[in-house]
Amino acid sequence: MFMIQANNISKIYHVGSQDIYALKQVSFTIEDGEFVVILGPSGAGKSTLLNILGGIDVLDEGEILVNEHALSKKNEQQLCDYRAKEIGFVFQFYNLIPTLTVYENVALMKDIKKDILPVHQILEDVGLKEHKKQFPGQLSGGEQQRVSIARALCKNPNILLCDEPTGALDSDTGKMILSLLQNMCRTYHKTTIIVTHNAAIAPCGDKVISIHNGTISSIITHEHPMDIKEVEW
Ligand SMILES: Nc1ncnc2c1ncn2[C@@H]1O[C@H](COP(=O)(O)OP(=O)(O)OP(=O)(O)O)[C@@H](O)[C@H]1O
Numbered sequence: 725m726f727m728i729q730a731n732n733i734s735k736i737y738h739v740g741s742q743d744i745y746a747l748k749q750v751s752f753t754i755e756d757g758e759f760v761v762i763l764g765p766s767g768a769g770k771s772t773l774l775n776i777l778g779g780i781d782v783l784d785e786g787e788i789l790v791n792e793h794a795l796s797k798k799n800e801q802q803l804c805d806y807r808a809k810e811i812g813f814v815f816q817f818y819n820l821i822p823t824l825t826v827y828e829n830v831a832l833m834k835d836i837k838k839d840i841l842p843v844h845q846i847l848e849d850v851g852l853k854e855h856k857k858q859f860p861g862q863l864s865g866g867e868q869q870r871v872s873i874a875r876a877l878c879k880n881p882n883i884l885l886c887d888e889p890t891g892a893l894d895s896d897t898g899k900m901i902l903s904l905l906q907n908m909c910r911t912y913h914k915t916t917i918i919v920t921h922n923a924a925i926a927p928c929g930d931k932v933i934s935i936h937n938g939t940i941s942s943i944i945t946h947e948h949p950m951d952i953k954e955v956e957w
Pocket residue numbers: 737738739744745746764765766767768769770771772773921
């Protein structure tokens with residue numbers, strides 16, 4: 725059974741009289757627990773794909789099955805539950821609440837889902853136990869991204885969607901964050917999808933889906949993905 729199965733999906737934006745295919749007949753599968761890199765240049769359609777997978781946007785053609793359930797058959801309430809319970813989001817600019825402490829930013833997930841993972845344990849896993857009483861503004865960018873990963877994991881989602889998670893970080897910190905995501909993917913067996921324009925990350929994926937102009941140019945699987953520490957960019 726696949727965690728995600730995309731069958732000929734298309735997303736079309738209508739601008740004036742013009743139809744813009746952000747995605748055109750895209751098909752792929754992702755297995756439960758896979759660490760997947762979606763790679764492509766600016767404008768390729770990566771964010772569009774991530775937004776559809778996350779239930780933030782809807783597709784126009786084709787179908788996506790997540791855990792064998794078709795996203796297009798979900799009504800508004802079901803999509804809201806899907807976003808709240810099944811998906812953890814990690815964004816490029818962290819999106820933390822500045823007036824809440826590290827602990828409170830993560831514990832906030834209790835308001836969204838009842839059965840969250842223990843906040844203390846997750847903060848320890850991401851190396852932030854000592855920082856739990858600090859505010860986001862008192863942390864480095866890498867530490868703030870750790871908080872956002874802790875927040876996403878704490879919900880105990882099936883899928884982690886990460887949109888350019890290292891885009892705002894220097895290369896060493898970016899590598900630490902990717903390493904953490906890979907470790908958490910393995911430890912908690914979470915299907916993890918990283919969207920990036922950085923081709924250096926590609927060898928670290930169990931699967932690499934390359935997108936250009938809204939279509940898939942290649943899908944490569946690595947039986948032995950590279951350790952992120954060995955990557956240079
Ligand atoms: N709301 C919209 N209305 C019209 N066109 C859009 C809209 N959103 C995206 N597009 C177009 O769809 C295409 C794919 O955009 P998308 O943001 O998914 O690319 P991307 O690969 O994520 O790029 P980036 O790395 O720069 O974020 C682009 O041509 C973009 O201009």
